[in-house]
Amino acid sequence: xxxxxxxxxxxxxxxxxxxxxxxxxxxxxxxxxxxxxxxxxxxxxxxxxxxxxxxxxxxxxxxxxxxxxxxxxxxxxxxxxxxxxxxxxxxxxxxxxxxxxxxxxxxxxxxxxxxxxxxxxxxxxxxxxxxxxxxxxxxxxxxxxxxxxxxxxxxxxxxxxxxxxxxxxxxxxxxxxxxxxxxxxxxxxxxxxxxxxxxxxxxxxxxxxxxxxxxxxxxxxxxxxxxxxxxxxxxxxxxxxxxxxxxxxxxxxxxxxxxxxxxxxxxxxxxxxxxxxxxxxxxxxxxxxxxxxxxxxxxxxxxxxxxxxxxxxxxxxxxxxxx
Amino acid sequence: xxxxxxxxxxxxxxxxxxxxxxxxxxxxxxxxxxxxxxxxxxxxxxxxxxxxxxxxxxxxxxxxxxxxxxxxxxxxxxxxxxxxxxxxxxxxxxxxxxxxxxxxxxxxxxxxxxxxxxxxxxxxxxxxxxxxxxxxxxxxxxxxxxxxxxxxxxxxxxxxxxxxxxxxxxxxxxxxxxxxxxxxxxxxxxxxxxxxxxxxxxxxxxxxxxxxxxxxxxxxxxxxxxxxxxxxxxxxxxxxxxxxxxxxxxxxxxxxxxxxxxxxxxxxxxxxxxxxxxxxxxxxxxxxxxxxxxxxxxxxxxxxxxxxxxxxxxxxx
Numbered sequence: 001x002x003x004x005x006x007x008x009x010x011x012x013x014x015x016x017x018x019x020x021x022x023x024x025x026x027x028x029x030x031x032x033x034x035x036x037x038x039x040x041x042x043x044x045x046x047x048x049x050x051x052x053x054x055x056x057x058x059x060x061x062x063x064x065x066x067x068x069x070x071x072x073x074x075x076x077x078x079x080x081x082x083x084x085x086x087x088x089x090x091x092x093x094x095x096x097x098x099x100x101x102x103x104x105x106x107x108x109x110x111x112x113x114x115x116x117x118x119x120x121x122x123x124x125x126x127x128x129x130x131x132x133x134x135x136x137x138x139x140x141x142x143x144x145x146x147x148x149x150x151x152x153x154x155x156x157x158x159x160x161x162x163x164x165x166x167x168x169x170x171x172x173x174x175x176x177x178x179x180x181x182x183x184x185x186x187x188x189x190x191x192x193x194x195x196x197x198x199x200x201x202x203x204x205x206x207x208x209x210x211x212x213x214x215x216x217x218x219x220x221x222x223x224x225x226x227x228x229x230x231x232x233x234x235x236x237x238x239x240x241x242x243x244x245x246x247x248x249x250x251x252x253x254x255x256x257x258x259x260x261x262x263x264x265x266x267x268x269x270x271x272x273x274x275x276x277x278x279x280x281x282x283x284x285x286x287x288x289x290x291x292x293x294x295x296x297x298x299x300x301x302x303x304x305x306x307x308x309x310x311x312x313x314x315x316x317x318x319x320x321x322x323x
Numbered sequence: 324x325x326x327x328x329x330x331x332x333x334x335x336x337x338x339x340x341x342x343x344x345x346x347x348x349x350x351x352x353x354x355x356x357x358x359x360x361x362x363x364x365x366x367x368x369x370x371x372x373x374x375x376x377x378x379x380x381x382x383x384x385x386x387x388x389x390x391x392x393x394x395x396x397x398x399x400x401x402x403x404x405x406x407x408x409x410x411x412x413x414x415x416x417x418x419x420x421x422x423x424x425x426x427x428x429x430x431x432x433x434x435x436x437x438x439x440x441x442x443x444x445x446x447x448x449x450x451x452x453x454x455x456x457x458x459x460x461x462x463x464x465x466x467x468x469x470x471x472x473x474x475x476x477x478x479x480x481x482x483x484x485x486x487x488x489x490x491x492x493x494x495x496x497x498x499x500x501x502x503x504x505x506x507x508x509x510x511x512x513x514x515x516x517x518x519x520x521x522x523x524x525x526x527x528x529x530x531x532x533x534x535x536x537x538x539x540x541x542x543x544x545x546x547x548x549x550x551x552x553x554x555x556x557x558x559x560x561x562x563x564x565x566x567x568x569x570x571x572x573x574x575x576x577x578x579x580x581x582x583x584x585x586x587x588x589x590x591x592x593x594x595x596x597x598x599x600x601x602x603x604x605x606x607x608x609x610x611x612x613x614x615x616x617x618x619x620x621x622x623x624x625x626x627x628x629x630x631x632x633x634x635x636x637x638x639x640x
Binding site: 011015018019021022023026027029030033034036037038040041042044045048105108109111112117118119122123124125126127128129130131132133134135136137138140141142143144145148149152153183186191209214215216236240243244250251254265269270273274280290291293294296297298300301304305308309312 | 333334335337338341342344345346348349351352353355356358359362370376377448451452455459461463467474476477478479480481482483484485486487488489504505507508509510533534538539540543564567568570571574575584587588591592604607608611614615618619622626629630
């Protein structure tokens with residue numbers, strides 16, 4: 001009996017050892033990747049923000065200087081410029097529109113689909129279609145419709161020269177872009193909301209209906225509290241989006257188009273980072289170098305991160321609960 | 324049961340309104356796609372000079388081209404020249420040669436590699452991390468879970484330049500190795516999807532297999548992977564479609580491996596060059612269709628899997 005006991009202990013010990021070995025070996029590459037491409041990367045991005053790279057005179061290599069807050073000063077100059085204010089304004093309008101129009105419509109749509117009303121299967125597929133066809137293709141097709149097709153049709157009514165909606169006035173450009181972003185913006189929201197809403201307890205809905213609630217009350221008092229944690233995630237991610245969302249502008253205008261009349265931070269960051277002529281070395285204004293861009297990113301992160309964290313906490317604290 | 328369900332579904336003014344809005348929305352999406360399909364079959368003369376922007380192809384003018392000529396032109400003539408990859412790396416002295424010509428099939432090849440690497444490597448990494456955190460009750464697992472939660476919540480903006488510098492210094496800029504390593508990250512939403520799923524798996528299979536003497540690798544590949552195949556498939560499919568359509572990441576980190584999505588973007592942004600082989604709008608729309616149709620087909624075949632409920636579980640600690 002005792003021998004069996006020690007045998008068993010030995011076996012368990014062996015299992016524990018092999019579990020430990022597996023755990024370490026499988027985690028190791030992931031941890032190393034994380035240490036390099038998250039921890040070190042963010043660290044080096046911070047360091048970069050304090051540096052200045054100068055090309056050596058002989059053309060080989062460069063000298064790195066520590067310039068304290070010089071890059072931050074440049075970044076602040078930019079942040080307080082009229083241009084950055086306009087970029088922020090555009091993003092805030094998009095965020096507000098997303099919050100008010102897209103989110104509420106997405107909630108209505110998800111409710112409709114989760115309750116399996118008429119044609120809900122078809123609607124669900126179509127709402128997700130822009131994601132499948134890709135934002136890029138939708139943007140390109142949309143561009144042709146508001147430019148070439150619009151000009152083609154408008155020219156038959158007037159003899160004047162007609163400009164496409166993405167190239168005429170600043171207001172019409174912005175409005176056209178805003179409408180596009182609303183138009184293709186439902187897919188992910190509706191998919192996740194519907195998924196959560198479908199898991200609802202039928203008897204809860206039934207008992208509410210016995211009390212005579214209507215659809216809107218049902219949505220407000222039962223479904224929204226249920227998906228509230230997911231809703232928080234979308235609203236909070238959207239706040240980060242104020243500085244990262246490109247509004248498909250790179251697809252519409254690319255690296256050079258339209259003199260950047262309509263601009264947002266996401267587009268601005270991507271454009272400059274992708275631009276082959278922008279690099280580590282100081283640039284002729286209005287272009288920036290990588291260190292200056294990193295400083296700008298760091299400042300924005302320091303502004304956005306606390307705001308999103310506080311919003312999340314507040315929403316969790318004062319939100320509805322499922323009772 | 325069905326009686327209850329029907330009773331739960333009252334048709335009233337509110338639901339009719341939503342139905343109408345959804346119907347109008349659907350019409351707008353579908354009509355744009357149908358317009359694109361029709362336009363891709365037109366002759367450029369038909370669309371441009373004759374101003375037939377909305378109608379069906381006019382056979383009188385489009386006779387030669389209506390038979391998929393726009394598509395064949397892209398297959399045979401469309402090439403792009405990579406131009407962004409010049410860089411002299413300080414640590415490894417590696418020079419990426421700019422100005423390579425990539426034809427249509429090169430683009431398809433790059434796209435498949437990119438989409439497969441992104442979807443499989445990233446899904447696998449998040450799955451392994453989810454499994455290790457959910458089923459190995461070491462203190463480190465809890466630490467990793469909280470860490471990944473924090474990473475997901477805290478937004479970090481503007482690390483693009485630092486990533487480029489790091490990739491270049493490691494000699495990984497615009498390489499397949501770089502692509503794989505960048506995607507081996509276990510941060511992000513899918514970790515929580517797997518974690519929630521693995522938490523719900525019963526331990527009995529694993530314990531039984533362990534007592535029978537199966538190795539941990541066998542348990543992972545013979546038990547865990549098959550048990551989570553449905554969710555794995557969903558994540559891989561969504562990631563595959565996402566990366567198939569993504570042109571911005573390849574453009575930034577792997578510029579000398581341009582993908583089809585980049586090709587289509589490039590095509591639509593290089594319209595001023597009249598000598599360009601595929602500069603007509605009808606050809607560019609055909610390009611869009613070439614990019615979109617495989618994914619629409621894949622989506623149609625797998626829509627139940629893709630739209631199946633991906634749940635993050637309770638994300639509260």
